Amino acid sequence: MSEDYQKYKSWFNSPLNILESKDSIVDYLNNNFRMIDFYQEIYIDQISISNLIDKLKKGDFDGLNIVDLNRFRIFLDATLLIFNNEKVYNDYLQDKFAFQPFFDRLNDPKILIRERSFLEDYKKYLNTLFKISIGNFDSFFYSLDGELRRVWDQFKIIRNAFAHMQYGFYASDSTGFLSNFSIYNHDKGVTKEIGFVFEPILHLFIQQFFSNYSYSGLPYKHSWFEIDRDSKKLYFHEVTLSENYTSKYSGFDREHPMNQFTSILQTGDPRKIVKFIRDNKLNHEKSKIGQDKLDKYCKFYLEENGNVSGGPSDFVNQIKFLIDFDTEFSNFLVHMIQLNDRLIDYLRDKKLGVNRLEQILKSIEELREDEDRHPCFKYSFDILRMFNITSRMEDDDLPHINPADIDIRGIFLKNPLSLYEYYKNNKDTLSLQTNKDLRSNYIIERVRNAMAHGRYHIDLRDEGLFYIFEDKYNKRSEIIEISQNILKSFVRQRIFRERDYFTS
Numbered sequence: 001m002s003e004d005y006q007k008y009k010s011w012f013n014s015p016l017n018i019l020e021s022k023d024s025i026v027d028y029l030n031n032n033f034r035m036i037d038f039y040q041e042i043y044i045d046q047i048s049i050s051n052l053i054d055k056l057k058k059g060d061f062d063g064l065n066i067v068d069l070n071r072f073r074i075f076l077d078a079t080l081l082i083f084n085n086e087k088v089y090n091d092y093l094q095d096k097f098a099f100q101p102f103f104d105r106l107n108d109p110k111i112l113i114r115e116r117s118f119l120e121d122y123k124k125y126l127n128t129l130f131k132i133s134i135g136n137f138d139s140f141f142y143s144l145d146g147e148l149r150r151v152w153d154q155f156k157i158i159r160n161a162f163a164h165m166q167y168g169f170y171a172s173d174s175t176g177f178l179s180n181f182s183i184y185n186h187d188k189g190v191t192k193e194i195g196f197v198f199e200p201i202l203h204l205f206i207q208q209f210f211s212n213y214s215y216s217g218l219p220y221k222h223s224w225f226e227i228d229r230d231s232k233k234l235y236f237h238e239v240t241l242s243e244n245y246t247s248k249y250s251g252f253d254r255e256h257p258m259n260q261f262t263s264i265l266q267t268g269d270p271r272k273i274v275k276f277i278r279d280n281k282l283n284h285e286k287s288k289i290g291q292d293k294l295d296k297y298c299k300f301y302l303e304e305n306g307n308v309s310g311g312p313s314d315f316v317n318q319i320k321f322l323i324d325f326d327t328e329f330s331n332f333l334v335h336m337i338q339l340n341d342r343l344i345d346y347l348r349d350k351k352l353g354v355n356r357l358e359q360i361l362k363s364i365e366e367l368r369e370d371e372d373r374h375p376c377f378k379y380s381f382d383i384l385r386m387f388n389i390t391s392r393m394e395d396d397d398l399p400h401i402n403p404a405d406i407d408i409r410g411i412f413l414k415n416p417l418s419l420y421e422y423y424k425n426n427k428d429t430l431s432l433q434t435n436k437d438l439r440s441n442y443i444i445e446r447v448r449n450a451m452a453h454g455r456y457h458i459d460l461r462d463e464g465l466f467y468i469f470e471d472k473y474n475k476r477s478e479i480i481e482i483s484q485n486i487l488k489s490f491v492r493q494r495i496f497r498e499r500d501y502f503t504s
Helices: 003-012 028-042 049-057 066-092 100-107 113-130 151-163 199-210 257-267 270-279 291-304 312-323 325-352 357-370 374-394 417-426 435-452 484-490
Strands: 141-143 167-172 179-187 190-197 222-228 233-240 283-288 456-461 464-473 476-483
Touching: 028 066, 028 325, 028 374, 049 325, 049 357, 066 151, 066 167, 066 179, 066 199, 066 325, 066 374, 100 199, 113 199, 141 151, 151 179, 151 190, 179 199, 222 257, 222 312, 257 270, 291 312, 291 374, 291 456, 312 325, 312 374, 312 456, 325 357, 325 374, 325 456, 374 435, 374 464, 374 484, 417 435, 435 464, 435 476, 464 484, 476 484
Parallel strands: none
Antiparallel strands: 141 190, 167 179, 179 190, 222 233, 233 283, 456 464, 464 476
16 A cells, blocks of 8 residues: 555544534534435425525524535535436447536636636635645646646546545635545555545536536436327427537537527427427437326326326426436436535625625526426435445445445345355355345445446336336346335434444
């Protein structure tokens, strides 16, 4: 192990564990759990932006800690990046990206005028705290070896750190607003990378390239319902970029066809929609929702709303996450990031005596478009908990959790024979006492791999809602299925929050 790595680990093993602040009372992972609880409570019965704004004006959020909100922003960015990374590069947009223009705009004094003061303050902060002199921002990762990495290489380093919980040493200025954190890539006893992440720059980068959202980045997929009132049929449409499209997306590009299509779709004019798809040679799939599925969706919708119907538009918006989980979960994450950012702005302004409340409330008002997405939000918070749990299982600074001590009752293996293959391949390295030990190790490993590659979704069945986790590698595909009730209990086990846990 290198001397640099040992030095880094001495920073990493702080009393507050991963991301520390003298103002915070809990470690990074437990702070994530706490913030998930906090936001879920806000939206426990409904998504009401009016109620949210009333709470803000009454000062109900004044007791929040800006550092804890900033740390949670890192977690939300990590979740969004990991969820969409492989979809963007393998399934939808592939290599149609150009990263350098993103940095050109950051350094252009004629662009991002509102952010210019902030960026200059951030340069001063980095120089004061870390003696890092920044002329122009040309990266979001600063390697301790002093060498500049290509943007693509920086991205891979950060992606691996997020997926394997190899980041920490959070630091911020006196306001708690300007911040950075450190990461490392360590594999099989070998340290590959150690460095700092410029958190605000990375935050902008992730929004621009991995949000799947037209107002902050680029959608990799558009989807919508069509209700044929004459035939009483329901159809679902999906539009993606053509494989033959060659222009590269460079961020902030409102002229990109996938961004332009957002405006076309909002017109609701079928002729304009069809013409735009044809003219831009977009991929378009239209499928009919069968009667059996429709009946199932109707039953789910009525159960969620106490047998009260809000009409066809409300119905399709509430069930959409069951058909296009990629888009709806991405939207959920973008919503949470925007709300979290505005609370950070609000607390910072109060601390500095700045009044930007009107702009903050205007940004929060934009979240009203999600008020009819409550079921998606309701069932997505436990996915955030699961992502945090998989980070806990990867964390090498906290006491190791023995998978055999985790309650896995009710979790279903789609292919039980895969358990035997797992045993054959790992019997010499696993410490197995019982069949439960084998199942526990297998299940935790499969779910962790699925979360680390963004391969999970929600499925509605006759028995109810199920969370599906797929661990896919080459031709191997292994699936873990967990009912909503079982997952709700699983993610709330004390073992994931306790910090004095030790295996026997």
